Amino acid sequence: MKLDMQGIRMEFGPVTALHDVDFHVGPGEIHGLLGENGAGKTTLMNILSGTFPPTAGKIVIDGKEITGMTPQKSKEMKIRFIHQELNLCNDLKVYENMYLGEEITNKTGLVDKKAEIARAQEVLDGMGVKISATALVADLETAKKQLVEIAKALLFQSELIIMDEPTTALNNQEINNLFTIMRGLKEQDVSFIYISHKMPEIFTICDKYTVLRDGRFIETGLIRDIDEHQATELLIGKTFVNANLKELQEPCVGGEAVLTVEHLSGDTFEDVSFELHKGEVIAITGLQGAGSGELATALFGATPAKSGTVRTKKGALNTRSIKDVMRHGMAMVPCNRKERGILPDLSIRDNNSMSFFTLLHKKLLINNKEETARFEKNRAKLEIKVGSEKDPITSLSGGNQQKVIVGRWLETEAKILIMDNPTQGIDVGAKYSIYKLILELAAQGKSILVFSTEFPEIYQIADRCLVMYKGRISGILEREEMSEANVMALSTGSKTEVVK
Ligand SMILES: Nc1ncnc2c1ncn2[C@@H]1O[C@H](COP(=O)(O)OP(=O)(O)OP(=O)(O)O)[C@@H](O)[C@H]1O
Numbered sequence: 001m002k003l004d005m006q007g008i009r010m011e012f013g014p015v016t017a018l019h020d021v022d023f024h025v026g027p028g029e030i031h032g033l034l035g036e037n038g039a040g041k042t043t044l045m046n047i048l049s050g051t052f053p054p055t056a057g058k059i060v061i062d063g064k065e066i067t068g069m070t071p072q073k074s075k076e077m078k079i080r081f082i083h084q085e086l087n088l089c090n091d092l093k094v095y096e097n098m099y100l101g102e103e104i105t106n107k108t109g110l111v112d113k114k115a116e117i118a119r120a121q122e123v124l125d126g127m128g129v130k131i132s133a134t135a136l137v138a139d140l141e142t143a144k145k146q147l148v149e150i151a152k153a154l155l156f157q158s159e160l161i162i163m164d165e166p167t168t169a170l171n172n173q174e175i176n177n178l179f180t181i182m183r184g185l186k187e188q189d190v191s192f193i194y195i196s197h198k199m200p201e202i203f204t205i206c207d208k209y210t211v212l213r214d215g216r217f218i219e220t221g222l223i224r225d226i227d228e229h230q231a232t233e234l235l236i237g238k239t240f241v242n243a244n245l246k247e248l249q250e251p252c253v254g255g256e257a258v259l260t261v262e263h264l265s266g267d268t269f270e271d272v273s274f275e276l277h278k279g280e281v282i283a284i285t286g287l288q289g290a291g292s293g294e295l296a297t298a299l300f301g302a303t304p305a306k307s308g309t310v311r312t313k314k315g316a317l318n319t320r321s322i323k324d325v326m327r328h329g330m331a332m333v334p335c336n337r338k339e340r341g342i343l344p345d346l347s348i349r350d351n352n353s354m355s356f357f358t359l360l361h362k363k364l365l366i367n368n369k370e371e372t373a374r375f376e377k378n379r380a381k382l383e384i385k386v387g388s389e390k391d392p393i394t395s396l397s398g399g400n401q402q403k404v405i406v407g408r409w410l411e412t413e414a415k416i417l418i419m420d421n422p423t424q425g426i427d428v429g430a431k432y433s434i435y436k437l438i439l440e441l442a443a444q445g446k447s448i449l450v451f452s453t454e455f456p457e458i459y460q461i462a463d464r465c466l467v468m469y470k471g472r473i474s475g476i477l478e479r480e481e482m483s484e485a486n487v488m489a490l491s492t493g494s495k496t497e498v499v500k
């Protein structure tokens with residue numbers, strides 16, 4: 001397919017999300033669409049897939065102008081959109097979700113379940129993932145749900161597949177499988193539009209790039225003509241200094257223990273023991289399935305631990321009760337915004353204030369002025385791009401929603417913060433602001449556990465790094481021992497000595 005979007009303009013009330021943007025994709029091309037949070041990437045794709053019409057501009061496909069694009073029409077034109085946010089019905093089975101609205105029917109007009117299950121399973125198997133087509137979506141973990149979203153797009157013959165941050169929950173193996181499938185389809189002239197904040201992915205899979213900034217077209221070209229640093233500068237619009245923040249700070253040594261975990265075991269992790277000290281940042285990492293994901297939720301009482309103890313200065317903690325965990329001064333930034341984080345019916349400001357209310361609010365009436373001031377503070381710190389704080393949170397771009405959630409917990413009096421992949425979907429510049437905040441909080445004496453799989457991120461913030469392998473701690477690296485090679489060696493259980 002040859003796609004030409006010309007002079008696309010999009011106004012949401014007073015907000016102009018796109019200013020006369022041009023965007024071209026050729027057949028069999030993987031095109032990276034780059035830009036900061038709120039740059040307009042998802043909006044442009046929503047227009048292409050007919051979610052809403054543009055205020056002005058044209059969509060031309062294979063030389064023909066398409067007017068009145070609708071989701072139905074875009075599907076008929078063999079365009080598929082894998083959304084940034086999960087779009088599945090939890091109450092339905094995997095294959096039912098994949099065929100939703102496009103059921104296979106037999107001669108009598110009834111849904112041919114057998115054919116649907118067989119075809120759905122074929123696609124899932126082809127992706128090299130272990131998901132049963134007849135499983136209930138509610139029973140799947142987030143990564144699997146994301147894979148089902150992708151499978152849904154592969155079910156039908158497509159000519160253009162839009163992927164809006166498809167890999168946020170996937171592990172490296174799953175990402176590699178996805179790339180292999182993409183390359184195979186590219187051979188058959190299928191085109192892709194690939195949106196991601198992870199530069200290494202863009203540079204691995206894309207042929208071309210287009211950069212948007214503040215809703216404006218900035219530049220397009222061949223990926224092989226630029227490097228990651230240049231791309232970053234293009235999208236933030238200024239020189240980017242890749243300083244190491246942690247090096248600028250006093251190291252945290254041997255404060256009092258504020259959290260003691262002893263012999264903690266759950267379904268996928270075993271015998272985990274460590275101490276978190278006052279003012280310390282510990283990063284916990286490991287490959288997918290190493291148990292760190294469940295450890296995070298167990299520490300916050302969202303999934304019950306089987307045995308072991310967690311103590312704070314207030315004594316033993318009942319990890320089965322989220323309320324008790326909060327009473328002990330712990331707070332969590334959960335890893336999955338759409339499923340556990342936002343309250344979609346509330347405004348941006350009220351989402352920002354949420355944890356403050358549950359933990360601290362003793363007054364009955366909400367003081368609008370205070371809430372606005374509280375939000376303003378976070379907006380400035382995290383550079384949240386927003387029209388009005390009273391708008392629903394769902395009017396924000398994906399990354400800006402994530403910033404509101406991270407900001408929410410900075411408002412609590414919590415002494416211990418657990419952050420589960422806090423920078424998921426956040427652009428490079430804003431990631432930096434979040435790292436700075438984490439270090440600031442630590443300097444104020446708060447203690448922070450960050451679950452992360454990105455080494456550069458760990459290196460920016462952590463005093464120590466705890467690595468897991470097959471459910472157990474395979475090693476704890478001190479700051480001086482932290483290197484990508486050491487983390488890798490411990491994550492894969494290889495016997496290689498830790499290099500000091
Ligand atoms: N329904 C809406 N109502 C009002 N404003 C909106 C709506 N949808 C998007 N916007 C605004 O349009 C701008 C672009 O948002 P968009 O979701 O396209 O960003 P994005 O580039 O996809 O960012 P991210 O990387 O964070 O997902 C933002 O300022 C956003 O707040």
Ligand SMILES: [Mg+2]
Pocket residue numbers: 041042043084164397398399
């Ligand atoms: Mg987006």
